[in-house]
Amino acid sequence: MQKTINGATLRKMLITSYSLLEENKSSVDALNVFPVPDGDTGTNMTLTLKSAVTEMNACEGNSIEALCVAFNRGALKGARGNSGVILSQIIKGMFSEIMKCTEVITTKDFARACNKGCETAYKAVTVPKEGTILTIIKAIAESAKQNVKADSFETFLHSIITDAEQALQMTPDLLPVLKKAGVVDAGGRGLVIIFSGMYKMLAGEMINIDFVDKVTVDVTSEENHVKYESLADIRFAYCTEFFIINIFEKTTEADINSLRQHLLEIGDSVLCIGDLQLVKVHVHTNEPNKALGLALQLGELSGVKIENMLQQNRELRKNSKKEELNEYGIVAVAAGDGLSNVFKDIDVDYVISGGQTMNPSANDIATACDAVKAKTVFVLPNNKNIIMSAEQANDITSCNVVVIPTKSIPEGITSALAFDRNASIEENKEMMTEAIESVKSGAVTYAVRSTEIDGMSVKEGEIIGLDKHSILTKGDNIEDTTDQLIQKLVTNDTMNITLFYGDSVTQEQAEQFLSTLEVKYANCDVSMIEGGQPVYYYLISVE
Numbered sequence: 001m002q003k004t005i006n007g008a009t010l011r012k013m014l015i016t017s018y019s020l021l022e023e024n025k026s027s028v029d030a031l032n033v034f035p036v037p038d039g040d041t042g043t044n045m046t047l048t049l050k051s052a053v054t055e056m057n058a059c060e061g062n063s064i065e066a067l068c069v070a071f072n073r074g075a076l077k078g079a080r081g082n083s084g085v086i087l088s089q090i091i092k093g094m095f096s097e098i099m100k101c102t103e104v105i106t107t108k109d110f111a112r113a114c115n116k117g118c119e120t121a122y123k124a125v126t127v128p129k130e131g132t133i134l135t136i137i138k139a140i141a142e143s144a145k146q147n148v149k150a151d152s153f154e155t156f157l158h159s160i161i162t163d164a165e166q167a168l169q170m171t172p173d174l175l176p177v178l179k180k181a182g183v184v185d186a187g188g189r190g191l192v193i194i195f196s197g198m199y200k201m202l203a204g205e206m207i208n209i210d211f212v213d214k215v216t217v218d219v220t221s222e223e224n225h226v227k228y229e230s231l232a233d234i235r236f237a238y239c240t241e242f243f244i245i246n247i248f249e250k251t252t253e254a255d256i257n258s259l260r261q262h263l264l265e266i267g268d269s270v271l272c273i274g275d276l277q278l279v280k281v282h283v284h285t286n287e288p289n290k291a292l293g294l295a296l297q298l299g300e301l302s303g304v305k306i307e308n309m310l311q312q313n314r315e316l317r318k319n320s321k322k323e324e325l326n327e328y329g330i331v332a333v334a335a336g337d338g339l340s341n342v343f344k345d346i347d348v349d350y351v352i353s354g355g356q357t358m359n360p361s362a363n364d365i366a367t368a369c370d371a372v373k374a375k376t377v378f379v380l381p382n383n384k385n386i387i388m389s390a391e392q393a394n395d396i397t398s399c400n401v402v403v404i405p406t407k408s409i410p411e412g413i414t415s416a417l418a419f420d421r422n423a424s425i426e427e428n429k430e431m432m433t434e435a436i437e438s439v440k441s442g443a444v445t446y447a448v449r450s451t452e453i454d455g456m457s458v459k460e461g462e463i464i465g466l467d468k469h470s471i472l473t474k475g476d477n478i479e480d481t482t483d484q485l486i487q488k489l490v491t492n493d494t495m496n497i498t499l500f501y502g503d504s505v506t507q508e509q510a511e512q513f514l515s516t517l518e519v520k521y522a523n524c525d526v527s528m529i530e531g532g533q534p535v536y537y538y539l540i541s542v543e
Contacts, residue, residue, distance in 0.1 A: 001152035002202060004104035007062030009202070014056065014071060017197030018049045024193055031186035041186035044081030048088055049194070051078020068099035076273075076280060080305070081239065083133060083187040085271045085282045086121055090137050090191070093120025107156045111144035114160075126260065126270045131175025133187030139167035140195065157199040164192050236267050236284040239307045240291050244279040247299035251276065255298055262294050284309070328421055328428070329374030329399075332412055333360060333382050333390075336532030339409055339500060346416050349374070355383050355409075355533065362389045366397035376400040376425055378432065382412035400425075404432045407468055408441035409500065409531070410541030440489045442467055442540035444482045447474075463537075478505075478537050479513050483520070489542040490521070497524050498541040500531030505538070 005013070021028075021042070028042025055074025059066050072095045079088040094117035101109050118141040122128050143163035150156035168188045172179040256279055260272035267285030274280050279298070283291050288306050295301060330348045334340050335355035343351050349372045354360040360368075365386075369377040377399050379390045384407045394401040402425060406412040418435035419428055444465050447458045456471050458464060465473035465485030472488045475481040486497060497517070501510040507530065514528040531539055 001154055003152060004106050005153055005202070006104050007064045007067055010064065010098075010105065011056065011062060011067055013198040013201045015053055016201035017194045018046070018053045020197035020200065021046050021049055021190060021193050028186050028190045028193070031183045031189055040081060041083045042190060044084040045087050045187070045190040045194075048075055048079045048084035051075065052088075052091065054078075064101050064103075064105065065099045068095040071095060076278070077243075079280055079282075080241065082269045082271065082282060082284075083190065085241075085273070085280060086125065086133055086187065087191070087194075088280075089121045089124040089273060090117040090133075093117035096120075107144075107148050107150060107153060110153075110156070111141075111148045114141040114144040117141070124271055124273050126264060127268075129175065131171040131173075131178060132185050133191050135171060135174060136164055136167055136185070136188035136191045140164050140191070154199065154202045157195065157202065161192060161195050161199055164188075164195060168192055236269075237286050237308060237310045238288045239269075239282075239284055239309050240267075240288040240305070241280075241282050242292065242295065242304040243302040244274075244281065244295050244299045245302045247276050247279070251298045259294055259298060263291060266290050325399075326372070326374040327376065328419075329369070329372035329377040330380065330416060330419060331365065331368050331372060331377055332380040332416065333365075333386055334409060334412070335534055336500075336503065338530035338532035342413060342500075342529065342531075343416065346413065347419070348380075348416055349377075354386070355535075359383070359386050359389065362392035363396060365390050365393040366401075369393060369397045369399050369401055372399075374399060376402060378419065378428065379403045380406045380412040380415055382406050382409050402429055404429070404436075406436060408443070409533075409539050410439050410441040410498070411436045413541065414439045414543070438543060440467065440542040442472075442485045442489050442538075442542065443536050444478065444485060444538045444540070445536045479516070482513070482538050482540070483517070486517070486521075486540060486542070489540065490524070494524055494542055496541070496543045497521055497526045498543075499526075499528050500533065500539040500541075501528060502531055502533045502536050502538065504534075 025042035052074035075088040094113040097113035147159040171185040271282040415432040463481040473484040
């Protein structure tokens with residue numbers, strides 16, 4: 001746990017932020033409806049950050065000041081689109097504060113930087129609107145100030161991200177166009193991703209993650225909910241961007257301000273930032289020629305980019321119309337990356353993270369079913385406590401939900417394998433339900449309290465082996481208890497024994513145990529698969 005960060009760590013944090021945004025830029029693009037639905041916010045923010053990281057990586061040392069100067073310069077040079085330019089201003093404000101740190105950056109320094117980034121961004125926007133990236137940087141600044149006394153930088157950033165996510169989910173209530181489209185703000189999502197990258201690097205976590213709205217659905221699903229046809233027509237057709245360089249000696253700061261006012265007369269989304277060394281201009285207008293002509297009175301032009309947003313919008317609408325629902329889809333509930341991968345490998349479309357002690361709600365299941373984009377979705381609850389919620393999901397989803405009453409992971413896997421995309425709904429329901437009867441399920445965990453159940457006295461902490469109905473074995477050793485459970489589940493007709501080992505069992509332990517089982521059950525095909533599930537040491541499938 002780090003109390004402060006140095007220049008080397010800052011460099012890694014910023015690189016990780018860029019990597020995470022790059023991985024998720026398409027999802028952010030899919031949310032883009034403000035100020036116009038042209039689908040490029042994620043791309044523009046990524047390119048802005050890429051330029052900043054490229055400039056920073058040219059620094060040979062890890063001086064905080066040098067890294068900040070380079071990163072800020074790169075962000076301004078690479079700023080693209082409304083979101084990219086605003087991001088560059090957030091960076092400008094933040095790094096003007098961070099660069100004052102000589103050796104290390106404290107949470108107090110970072111909080112002060114967030115506040116400066118917020119101030120700079122709001123000043124850069126001619127007509128600030130809430131419900132946008134501005135709202136999110138404000139939430140970040142406020143959270144940073146409130147959590148400045150956190151016990152570590154990781155805890156500090158985690159709190160900021162949590163508060164920023166809450167603010168992001170509120171953006172549709174602040175901006176009608178977002179509510180109409182059924183999405184959160186794209187620029188805000190991009191900013192949350194950037195800060196999440198910083199946290200992920202410090203926490204030592206993988207950067208290949210999904211960003212979620214509410215509990216279960218990643219942002220890619222929101223692409224399917226954007227109601228493009230309900231959005232207003234684009235008023236100004238051309239997104240126009242350029243730099244003014246080699247500024248004339250006669251040009252003054254007043255001239256730059258005057259240019260900004262003239263741009264407001266011929267368009268909107270106006271950003272005109274910089275100084276007498278370099279000016280960055282962004283405007284949505286129907287007269288890009290006038291914008292360029294006005295700028296030429298101040299100096300030379302560079303990096304001119306004019307994009308037809310009408311055409312971009314037409315492509316988005318065209319693609320959204322082309323989308324057709326699949327006939328069938330499958331949603332399964334499972335806890336653990338290993339189990340999730342197993343279901344995806346057998347053609348399950350969506351895996352909800354959940355299970356024992358982590359039961360998803362009916363709304364979580366309904367949202368996942370909608371994300372699959374199918375007329376009929378078969379749901380595998382894989383836990384008796386989730387079946388009722390799955391059945392209720394049918395009342396709040398737009399698709400036909402068919403619940404297969406699987407009560408365990410082995411039942412869910414067997415049921416999914418019985419699915420046939422060429423069969424009818426009733427045929428699939430019958431086949432998938434019948435498949436449940438062909439598998440015996442077992443689970444090995446520990447007793448959370450001393451009790452007497454199923455005629456067996458169990459002590460707290462004791463290892464117990466269960467089938468679907470009761471406790472069958474108990475002991476002090478995980479492997480011995482698991483073996484005893486397997487003995488009670490196998491019969492002379494058993495052909496396959498599969499074990500899924502949990503997150504508290506190492507690969508080495510699992511492989512050693514597998515070797516023992518292969519000898520003992522030589523007449524069966526015994527396999528060991530990483531499940532990664534919490535709570536249970538082993539989940540067992542016997543067929």
